[in-house]
Amino acid sequence: MHKFLIRARTPLRVSFAGGGTDIREYYETHGGAVISATIAKYNYVTLRPRDDNKFRIREENFGIDYSGYINKTHHNTDKSKFFNAIMKHFSPKIGFDIMTHSDVVYGSGLGSSSAMIVALVGAFNTWLNLNMGTYELAETAYKIERQDLAIEGGKQDQYAATFGGFNFMEFSRSNVVINQMRLKKSTIYDLQFRTLLVNTGSTRLSSHIIKTQKTRLSDQKILDHYDKIKSLAIEIKNVLYKDQIDELGPLLAEEWSHKKLLSPGISNKAIDTIFKLAKKYGAIGGKLLGAGGGGYALLVTNEEHRYKLMTALSKKYEVNAVEFVPSGLEVWTRND
DSSP, rough: OOOOEEEEEEEEEEEEEEETTTHHHHHHHHHHHEEEEEEEEEEEEEEEEEEESSEEEEEEGGGGEEETTTTTTGGSSSSHHHHEEEEEEEEOOSSEEEEESSSSSSTTTHHHHHHHHHHHHHHHHHHTOOOOHHHHHHHHHHIIIIISSSSOOOOOHHHHHHOSSSSEEEESSOEEEEOOOOOOOHHHHHHHEEOOOOOOOOOHHHHHHHHHHHHHHTTTHHHHHHHHHHHHHHHHHHHHTOGGGGGGGHHHHHHHHHHTSSSSSSSOHHHHHHHHHHHHTOOOOOEETTTTSOOOOOOOOOTTTHHHHHHHTTSHHHHHHBOOOOOEEEEEEEEE
């Protein structure tokens, strides 16, 4: 076996506004806009090249541990369509071992599954010396997930994981533009102090929710909500540039009020209870992250209520401070 390994990691993200407008069926006609930031929760991929044509894939999050031969057709089994799509796309000529790790479970609303594909693409890019740029890396991950695997979803997560940091993203039929935001350090630090991540205690398959959303895109009332969500992404971008964090909470709450109306599965009584409790103890706004139905909620509070809010929510939920990170996909090699 080769005496070196390739390691890749990708950060997860919080999306402040615009989620849903990055779905192809919407942005190809109307144009999409999303604002998001990457956080200090990661996916990791370790790739060890082999000297033979065997492969072994281990992903403990799903209890996956299987092996085979890369030159045999039977490697296209249902044991992991996820990895088989990667193997089919890159078609390596020699064997390898892969092991993955994630700081969160899939279905968290933090873009974890897309970030994992970006990490895999990054590892193969380095191993096979493909020299892909950031846009190409993100687009390759998007095509593998949305086209090859036919998993319903948008386009923001692959780009967030690849580029990292605070990004205002614009999507259209012809291209994607990633505007990397240069915020003041004091804005970022204060935003970290005033935001909290709350685990709702349930995960969900976002593809089911998004599939339902897409069936409603012919409804003008639904399109009006998408348009408002898109405009709120622009408003939040301006608020952050102006260091007006007091205005962020109400804007997130407004975005959430529109997002809940996109599909019946986005919210439920248990999720509504979290936001009512948060408001009672000093949250000035917030939203559920990802497609909805579970995962993490992002809350904004202030100095006066931060401790009280954390204490109250921690009695029933997992509450995390937020740390924003500037880097996206990172790949390195080392001796094994």
